[in-house]
Amino acid sequence: MIYARTLLGALAAASLAGAADADTLRWGAPRDIYSLDPYSYGDSYTIAFLNHVYEGLVRYDADLEIEPALATEWEVISPSLWRFTLRDGVKFHDGSDLTADDVIASLARVSHETSPLRGNLPAYKSATKIDDRTVDIELTGPYPLLLNDLTNIHIFDAGWLEDNDSELPTDVGNKVEGYATFNTNGTGPFTVESRVPDSKTVLARFDGWWDTPVHNIDRIDFMPIASSATRVAALLSGEVDFTEEAPVQDLERLMADPNLTVLERTDLRTIMLGFNRKETLADGRENPFNDLRVRQAVELAIDRDLLKKRIMRDKSRSAGTIVAPEIPGYTPELDRFPQPDADKARALLQETGHEGLPFTFVCTSDTYVNDEDLCNAIISMLTRAGFAPTLEIGPAALVTPKRTSGLSDMYMIGWANEPMLDSYSILLQMIESRSGTAGVFNWGGWSYPEIDALIVSASTEMDREARLALQTEALQIAKDEIVMLPLHQQPITWAMSQKVESVVQLADNKVRHWLTVLAE
Amino acid sequence: MIAFILKRLFNAVFVMLAVALLAFAIFGVAGDPVELMANEQMSQDDRDALRERMGLNDGMLVQYAKFVANAVQGDFGMSWRNGQEVIGLIAQRFPATMELVLVATILSLVVGLPLGVLTAIGRGRWYADSLQFVSIIGVSLPSFVVGILLILVFSVMLGIAPAFGRGEVVQLGWWSTGLLTPSGRAALVLPAISLSLYQITLIMRLVRAEMLEVMRTDFIKFARARGVSQRVIWFRHALRNCLMPVVTMTAMNVGALIAFALITETVFQWPGMGMLFVQAVTFLDFPVMSAYLVIVSFIFVTLNTAVDIAYAVIDPRLREAA
Numbered sequence: 019m020i021y022a023r024t025l026l027g028a029l030a031a032a033s034l035a036g037a038a039d040a041d042t043l044r045w046g047a048p049r050d051i052y053s054l055d056p057y058s059y060g061d062s063y064t065i066a067f068l069n070h071v072y073e074g075l076v077r078y079d080a081d082l083e084i085e086p087a088l089a090t091e092w093e094v095i096s097p098s099l100w101r102f103t104l105r106d107g108v109k110f111h112d113g114s115d116l117t118a119d120d121v122i123a124s125l126a127r128v129s130h131e132t133s134p135l136r137g138n139l140p141a142y143k144s145a146t147k148i149d150d151r152t153v154d155i156e157l158t159g160p161y162p163l164l165l166n167d168l169t170n171i172h173i174f175d176a177g178w179l180e181d182n183d184s185e186l187p188t189d190v191g192n193k194v195e196g197y198a199t200f201n202t203n204g205t206g207p208f209t210v211e212s213r214v215p216d217s218k219t220v221l222a223r224f225d226g227w228w229d230t231p232v233h234n235i236d237r238i239d240f241m242p243i244a245s246s247a248t249r250v251a252a253l254l255s256g257e258v259d260f261t262e263e264a265p266v267q268d269l270e271r272l273m274a275d276p277n278l279t280v281l282e283r284t285d286l287r288t289i290m291l292g293f294n295r296k297e298t299l300a301d302g303r304e305n306p307f308n309d310l311r312v313r314q315a316v317e318l319a320i321d322r323d324l325l326k327k328r329i330m331r332d333k334s335r336s337a338g339t340i341v342a343p344e345i346p347g348y349t350p351e352l353d354r355f356p357q358p359d360a361d362k363a364r365a366l367l368q369e370t371g372h373e374g375l376p377f378t379f380v381c382t383s384d385t386y387v388n389d390e391d392l393c394n395a396i397i398s399m400l401t402r403a404g405f406a407p408t409l410e411i412g413p414a415a416l417v418t419p420k421r422t423s424g425l426s427d428m429y430m431i432g433w434a435n436e437p438m439l440d441s442y443s444i445l446l447q448m449i450e451s452r453s454g455t456a457g458v459f460n461w462g463g464w465s466y467p468e469i470d471a472l473i474v475s476a477s478t479e480m481d482r483e484a485r486l487a488l489q490t491e492a493l494q495i496a497k498d499e500i501v502m503l504p505l506h507q508q509p510i511t512w513a514m515s516q517k518v519e520s521v522v523q524l525a526d527n528k529v530r531h532w533l534t535v536l537a538e
Numbered sequence: 539m540i541a542f543i544l545k546r547l548f549n550a551v552f553v554m555l556a557v558a559l560l561a562f563a564i565f566g567v568a569g570d571p572v573e574l575m576a577n578e579q580m581s582q583d584d585r586d587a588l589r590e591r592m593g594l595n596d597g598m599l600v601q602y603a604k605f606v607a608n609a610v611q612g613d614f615g616m617s618w619r620n621g622q623e624v625i626g627l628i629a630q631r632f633p634a635t636m637e638l639v640l641v642a643t644i645l646s647l648v649v650g651l652p653l654g655v656l657t658a659i660g661r662g663r664w665y666a667d668s669l670q671f672v673s674i675i676g677v678s679l680p681s682f683v684v685g686i687l688l689i690l691v692f693s694v695m696l697g698i699a700p701a702f703g704r705g706e707v708v709q710l711g712w713w714s715t716g717l718l719t720p721s722g723r724a725a726l727v728l729p730a731i732s733l734s735l736y737q738i739t740l741i742m743r744l745v746r747a748e749m750l751e752v753m754r755t756d757f758i759k760f761a762r763a764r765g766v767s768q769r770v771i772w773f774r775h776a777l778r779n780c781l782m783p784v785v786t787m788t789a790m791n792v793g794a795l796i797a798f799a800l801i802t803e804t805v806f807q808w809p810g811m812g813m814l815f816v817q818a819v820t821f822l823d824f825p826v827m828s829a830y831l832v833i834v835s836f837i838f839v840t841l842n843t844a845v846d847i848a849y850a851v852i853d854p855r856l857r858e859a860a
Contacts, residue, residue: 060577137579216809251701255693418573455581
């Protein structure tokens with residue numbers, strides 16, 4: 019017994035000794051970053067984290083509008099040629115100055131043919147140095163969304179890349195580890211002090227940052243905790259101060275704790291259903307989903323507000339269009355959706371002669387908020403309206419090939435329009451017909467020449483208002499034709515202890531701790 | 539003897555090759571890693587080019603042959619998820635898993651042996667029966683439930699042990715150990731208990747059964763008739779005779795614990811090989827998955843072979859048979 023007591027005593031002492039200083043933020047993250055190299059992947063989470071260390075030429079402000087970062091001004095010389103003026107007095111973490119060479123080396127690295135991030139800068143052609151402070155970026159043609167793309171292209175130091183033989187991106191097909199995978203040298207508000215994958219990545223305040231810091235953090239301990247139950251426990255026991263993914267089912271418990279604050283809003287990510295639109299279904303039947311009335315029946319069968327209430331615990335936002343309100347191109351008119359009516363859906367289905375229509379609904383079980391429950395509920399709603407769907411559900415790794423290859427009659431997908439934050443992203447990648455770089459996510463294989471024409475003219479329209487009008491028109495046709503059937507914007511739930519006085523939570527669900535203030 | 543060991547080594551190589559072949563057969567139907575690696579903006583051409591560079595367009599047998607040819611030279615390739623060499627990743631995680639497994643094994647012996655003796659000699663008494671009953675719960679509770687319960691009680695309610703992570707570690711060459719720092723030792727407690735619980739009940743039940751059997755034998759009766767004290771009979775004469783199967787099972791089960799550790803590591807965010815593997819699976823990181831499977835099967839085979847050789851040394855009949 020005495021032994022047991024000393025053991026407990028030692029444990030208590032140990033956990034107290036582990037308590038961090040007042041100006042350290044302990045961040046319990048849902049997952050680890052893949053690499054310290056922002057060009058290693060197109061993974062938005064890794065890029066968003068590395069934004070604490072690296073920065074782009076421009077960035078999003080608190081209203082998700084673009085503001086100057088490493089570039090102070092820019093000028094469109096001709097629709098395919100942009101001139102950027104770099105900020106004075108920007109230092110990298112190793113002390114070297116930001117110059118035009120750094121921007122050129124970074125752009126060359128990110129657009130190299132083996133760069134996994136190349137798609138994030140689609141219109142890039144070349145960059146030329148005008149002088150130390152000025153860079154010209156030439157594009158393949160008129161392209162209005164260059165600034166949006168550049169928010170996520172982090173700038174490296176040219177000399178550092180050269181010294182460490184990292185001018186080319188690290189290629190996973192190759193067998194050489196990249197220096198930038200383990201080391202950093204950015205211009206951002208924090209430096210990387212140490213990193214042990216899956217355990218802890220420590221960031222320290224960078225005193226030479228060009229911007230006036232809003233934050234008062236000296237050190238960030240970034241600790242991934244993959245199991246959400248454990249993450250909640252760590253928050254309740256005071257081992258972490260902040261998490262950006264508090265499970266929806268635990269929110270009540272977290273809110274009941276007087277030491278914790280929960281911050282909620284809806285995401286940019288819109289969850290929607292897509293249909294197989296090829297001539298025939300995977301099993302050879304003639305495809306009934308090419309009949310608009312069948313798609314309308316699906317929409318009428320699904321009660322969005324009931325899904326919101328029962329599955330999403332009232333935290334989601336029912337959507338009538340495939341983009342969130344924060345995304346340019348959205349209008350409130352697009353967002354209206356019909357009253358659900360199972361009888362009407364059944365009548366419509368009878369009219370087409372497809373009552374009792376059997377089909378497969380392919381779903382992920384680990385990708386979106388409560389996706390498993392959501393899909394089960396949709397299945398029962400559709401069954402009530404006279405469909406005979408079967409659910410095929412599994413981890414994204416397993417079901418994605420089925421979704422992309424047209425082997426599923428109906429599927430669920432989410433789209434956030436990252437990193438572009440413009441409806442052009444979803445129109446180009448998902449709604450446009452599949453050809454060349456367009457329609458990679460057009461998994462159902464549909465083609466609407468009328469929509470394609472609108473998207474193509476938007477792609478070169480330099481006047482923002484005119485471009486958004488074209489995109490809204492395309493969204494309207496996509497809505498009328500139910501190309502994709504939007505369900506809702508999923509909730510974002512952050513939770514933090516009293517140690518955190520304020521954080522900035524935007525709809526893009528990215529953590530920006532350079533704007534976080536800790537309690538004194 | 540040498541022939542016996544050679545034969546065993548040959549078997550070991552065969553098992554590893556078979557495991558790797560199975561792994562590649564599974565990869566063929568597991569899904570498409572490129573779709574998981576690529577982000578929303580990656581074009582179809584770039585996706586196809588990436589697939590080609592990763593060698594995914596080759597047939598399953600070609601991929602397998604390449605893997606074996608490289609693995610023989612100690613090259614397991616690069617992780618697709620982290621862009622790090624697989625062998626380095628696994629070497630980084632191996633100490634964490636081994637420390638957890640060893641501590642859990644020691645814990646299961648230290649707790650399981652006395653409990654087994656206690657339930658055997660106290661058969662029919664209330665404490666022995668209730669221990670027997672509790673041990674059923676120990677065997678049947680899945681380890682992620684045990685883990686969460688431990689976290690709930692000791693981290694959230696009592697606040698005396700950390701809920702996740704490995705605490706501070708000290709590097710001894712390439713081996714990282716958490717045993718030398720207070721926070722490292724504290725972090726080890728809950729995962730080790732959670733991992734050892736099943737093993738404790740197993741050892742307890744094994745010792746109990748063996749003890750009951752030994753206690754019925756003539757030499758115990760004889761010792762009792764000679765007036766040897768109960769304590770000496772139990773712990774010197776009876777328990778010793780039970781230990782052989784316990785030692786065998788413990789050694790063989792180290793492999794099983796490494797495999798079980800996968801769940802414990804996920805619950806406690808323990809940065810070991812099991813967690814590496816789980817993440818590799820959700821990402822379809824084939825190089826990491828195949829290397830992990832081969833290495834774990836190597837550990838299994840080695841342990842089994844070591845036990846077999848030990849048996850052969852102890853028992854001459856087995857040597858003849860070989």
